[in-house]
Structure formats: C-alpha cells, structure tokens
Amino acid sequence: MVNNKQKIVILGAGFGGITAALKLARLIKKYQEYEVVLVDKNYYHLFTPALYEISAIPKEEAHGFKLKSAIVIPVEDIIYGREIKFIQGEIIGLDKIRRAVVVKNAGAVPFEYLLVALGSETNYFNIPGLKENSYPLKGFRDALRIRNKIEALLEQNRPITIVVGGAGSTGIEVIAELSNFICSLQKKLVKNHALCQVRLLVVEASPEIMPGFDNWSIGLVRKRLAKLGIETKTNFTVANVTSQEITGKDNTRLAYDIFIWTGGVTGLSLFKTLGLPLTPKETLAVNQYLEVEPRVFAIGDNAGFINPATGKLLIWNVPVAEAEAKVAVRNIIREISGRKKTAFRPSRKYPFVLTVGKKYAVADLVILRLSGFIGWIIKILVELNYLRKILPLKKAIAHWLRAVKLYRSND
Known part of the structure; x- marks a missing residue:
C-alpha cells in the first residue's frame, strides 16, 4: 500500500530531536494526512551529559558493552507504541527543489516540514596541530579512547600530565571525574607504587573558568577543584599543539601526555553544502520563530538564535534545546492549522x-x-x-x- 502522507522530517535523535519527535507525535494525531519521520545516523539516543563518566571508568570496572548500555538508549525503545517512523542513516545532502533530505543507503526522503536538530561538532579554531594531537569528547568512542589512553599512560610507571582545554561545563566535569580514579588506578596498575604521579590541569582562554556562569557557581567550583588537587590556568589561549607540548599565544609552553579538547563547538561541516543561511559560527541562522526558511526549522546546538535580550547567540545546552523543540513543534502545528506562529522567547535563566x-x-x-x-x-x-519522559516507566x-x-x- 502506497503511503501518501505528508512527512514532517526531524533530523537528529539528540535531546532536541527526541523532544520534538515525541511532542509532535502527540499533537499531529488530529492531522491524519501527516506523519512524523525521525532520521539519525545512529540507532541510539546518546545521553551526552554522562560522557565524561565513561572517560573516567577503569576497564576493570566495566567493559565497553556495559558502558554503552548505561548512556545509549535505542531509538526504537523511545518510539515504541508511538506514531513515529525511524530511518537510520547518515544525512548527506538536501534537495531544495524536490524538498527532500538525501540519506545514505535510504535515498531521498521527501518532507513537507523539516526540523534540523543534528547538534554540533568540535571546533578546533584552525589552531595548528590541535585536531591531530588532542582528544575530543563528543561521542561514545571518544570517551573510550580517552579512557584507554590514560590507562596506557598509567601503566608506564612515570609522572604524567593530563591537560583539559576549555574550562566550560564539559571540561570541568571531565577533569574532576578523572581525579576520582586516576591515582587509585595507578596504584593498582603499578606494583609498589606509593605516590600519585599525575598532574591534572585545565586551561581556559577567558579570564575566569566557566565563562557565562555566575559568581556563586564559579566560586564553588574553584574551591572544589583546589580540594581535588586540580590546577587551573586562565587567560591561556592555545596557539599551537605538538605531540608533546601546548604553546599559548603568550609563548607559554605546557608539556603534556594527553590533551583533551573541550574548548568549543561549531556547526556541522555538512551545513556548508545545504544552501541554507549560516551564522559566523557556521550554525543555521534562524529567525524568531526558529525558522531557517519557510517550513524549515532548526533547534539546539545547530541553531544560531540571537537572544533579543542580549543581542548575542543563545548559549547551547540541553534545557535550551528542549525549550526550542517545543516552540518549533508548536509553530509547525500552528502553520498546518492556519494560525500565526509564536516567537521563541528564551528564559532569563535556565537550570x-x-x-x-x-x-x-x-x-x-x-x-x-x-x-x-x-x-x-x-x-x-x-x-x-528525563528518562521517565522519553521511555516507559x-x-x-x-x-x-x-x-x-x-x-x-x-x-
């Protein structure tokens, strides 16, 4: 039987994409001529806030499969019993004339409405040697690579230095979590090892750690890092990275054994090929309704939304992605029903x-x-x-x- 329903296609099964798909599936029931289609290159929804935990759990405590089961949620588990069609495949293009998304191994997926929630990728800021010599933390495999590299270093029975670039929320959580296990693990791996020979350092280009956070949070985190024996170095802008050394713009040099880079994100390289308007950060430029162009919406990390209150790009985090998802879905439904769209108005503060x-x-x-x-x-x-909202109890x-x-x- 031929399916003649018009498709509302959501790209990406991250926090924004999943929130949008679930909300849309509930609201679209009265419009039988439409169906919701979710597309992602992975079969799962990744619980990214727990990635830093994976990078700091010893092999002896949990193997890869066990680790994956704790932060990976199959999309089929989320959409089970809901009127959402899932296509697993990599998005490789956009046919604007035919109004279709081109998906690897799935062909062209036509859409009446498109919602892009593909997230971001690591930004290396064209710094020489940074991409080649650092470890990003954007996916499950990244976390395992960090964990395995650190264990290999500890087995060498020598002093090691671990540097994290970027003292935002991810960088802080990673360096703090590493401090939990690293010295005790070194003692287990190396017999007759009494002293911890690990230096933990987080560097930040801004004058203070955690740019964008308030003084209350920064003060507590600074005290906590000091208690954990973690060093911080602010006003340090990375200018060059070799296999053993980081050079700052002020020519300060830092020797390291592993450099974990959490210093920024940018829009996907794919966006440059789609023919859609981009912001200077190479994210999709959206208007007050979260529209990139008519019937094409963007939310989350890949949406460059200018906050009317500040005139600056809205900060990217999970609560923002979820809030944007709800407004974008509401606007799709309003447009289908012939009503005026509503503007996205960010909260003054998110939890x-x-x-x-x-x-x-x-x-x-x-x-x-x-x-x-x-x-x-x-x-x-x-x-x-959160899990209760997306899964059966x-x-x-x-x-x-x-x-x-x-x-x-x-x-």
Missing part, C-alpha cells in the same frame, strides 16, 4: 547541574541552589525525570539504575 567529582555537584534550579552531595542527588533525579527505571551503578563504580 543546570554541574558534577565536580565524587558525589559532588553544583545545582542551580533557578528557584533553588544546592551543592555538594545533595547537588549530586539532584543530578541523578534530574536524569531519572519500567525501562526508564532500569536504564537509570544501570547508569547510577556505573557512576558509583567510579566513586
């Missing part, structure tokens, strides 16, 4: 939870601020709440328990 090592987190819920162990409890409850709890067990293995 966040930042983990800083062993069972410690800084949590700003907008109406309440917490830190320490209670902040960590908030973190795992926030994760459970039993599966949500099972996945959450696997993740918590994994987190505890590094504590």
Whole structure:
C-alpha cells in the first residue's frame, strides 16, 4: 500500500530531536494526512551529559558493552507504541527543489516540514596541530579512547600530565571525574607504587573558568577543584599543539601526555553544502520563530538564535534545546492549522547541574541552589525525570539504575 502522507522530517535523535519527535507525535494525531519521520545516523539516543563518566571508568570496572548500555538508549525503545517512523542513516545532502533530505543507503526522503536538530561538532579554531594531537569528547568512542589512553599512560610507571582545554561545563566535569580514579588506578596498575604521579590541569582562554556562569557557581567550583588537587590556568589561549607540548599565544609552553579538547563547538561541516543561511559560527541562522526558511526549522546546538535580550547567540545546552523543540513543534502545528506562529522567547535563566567529582555537584534550579552531595542527588533525579519522559516507566527505571551503578563504580 502506497503511503501518501505528508512527512514532517526531524533530523537528529539528540535531546532536541527526541523532544520534538515525541511532542509532535502527540499533537499531529488530529492531522491524519501527516506523519512524523525521525532520521539519525545512529540507532541510539546518546545521553551526552554522562560522557565524561565513561572517560573516567577503569576497564576493570566495566567493559565497553556495559558502558554503552548505561548512556545509549535505542531509538526504537523511545518510539515504541508511538506514531513515529525511524530511518537510520547518515544525512548527506538536501534537495531544495524536490524538498527532500538525501540519506545514505535510504535515498531521498521527501518532507513537507523539516526540523534540523543534528547538534554540533568540535571546533578546533584552525589552531595548528590541535585536531591531530588532542582528544575530543563528543561521542561514545571518544570517551573510550580517552579512557584507554590514560590507562596506557598509567601503566608506564612515570609522572604524567593530563591537560583539559576549555574550562566550560564539559571540561570541568571531565577533569574532576578523572581525579576520582586516576591515582587509585595507578596504584593498582603499578606494583609498589606509593605516590600519585599525575598532574591534572585545565586551561581556559577567558579570564575566569566557566565563562557565562555566575559568581556563586564559579566560586564553588574553584574551591572544589583546589580540594581535588586540580590546577587551573586562565587567560591561556592555545596557539599551537605538538605531540608533546601546548604553546599559548603568550609563548607559554605546557608539556603534556594527553590533551583533551573541550574548548568549543561549531556547526556541522555538512551545513556548508545545504544552501541554507549560516551564522559566523557556521550554525543555521534562524529567525524568531526558529525558522531557517519557510517550513524549515532548526533547534539546539545547530541553531544560531540571537537572544533579543542580549543581542548575542543563545548559549547551547540541553534545557535550551528542549525549550526550542517545543516552540518549533508548536509553530509547525500552528502553520498546518492556519494560525500565526509564536516567537521563541528564551528564559532569563535556565537550570543546570554541574558534577565536580565524587558525589559532588553544583545545582542551580533557578528557584533553588544546592551543592555538594545533595547537588549530586539532584543530578541523578534530574536524569531519572528525563528518562521517565522519553521511555516507559519500567525501562526508564532500569536504564537509570544501570547508569547510577556505573557512576558509583567510579566513586
């Protein structure tokens, strides 16, 4: 039987894409002539806030499959029982004339409406040697590569230096989590090893760590890093990277054994080939309705939305992606029903939870601020709440328990 339904195609199964697909599937039921199609190159939804945990869990504690099951959620589990069609395949182009997305091994997927939620990729800022000599942290394989490299270094029984580039939320969480296990692991790997010979350093180009965060959060994180023995170096702009040394713009040189780069993201290289308007950061330029052009919307990391209150690009994080997803879906439904679209109005402040090592987190819920162990409890409850929204309750709890067990293995 030929399917003549008009397609609303969502590209990307990240936080924004999944939120949009689930909301759209609920609202589109009254419009039987439409169907929701979700496309992603992976079969899974990656719970990216837990990636830093994977990079800091020893092999003896968990093998790759066990690790993956804690942060990877099959898309089929999420869409089961919902009217969402899933196509697994890499997006390789956009046919604007035929209004179709070109998917590797799936051909052209026509659309009436398109919502792009493909996320971002690591930005190396054209710094010589940076891409070749650093380790990014954008996917599951990245996290495993970092973990395996660090274990190999520890087995050499010599002093090592681990440098993280970028003191934003990801960089802070990575360096703090590494401090949890690295010295104890070195003692296990090297017999008769009494002293920890690991230097942990995070460098940041801005005058302060955690650019964009408030003084309350920065102060707590600074104290916590000091307690964990982690050094910070601000006003350090990376100018060149070799296999053993990082050179700053001020000619300061830092020797290292592994350099983890979390210093920025940019739009996908794919976007340059789509014929859509881009921002200077090479993300998709959107208007107040989150439209790139008529009937094409973008949300999350790949959307360059100018915040009317500041005149600057809106910061990228999970709460923003989810909020944008809801507005974009609402506008698609409004346009289908012949109503006026509504502008996306960002909140003045979004909640966040930042983990800083062993069972410690800084949590700003907008109406309440917490830190320490209670902040960590908030973190795992926030994760459970998210899983509950996208999965059947039993599966949500099972996945959450696997993740918590994994987190505890590094504590």
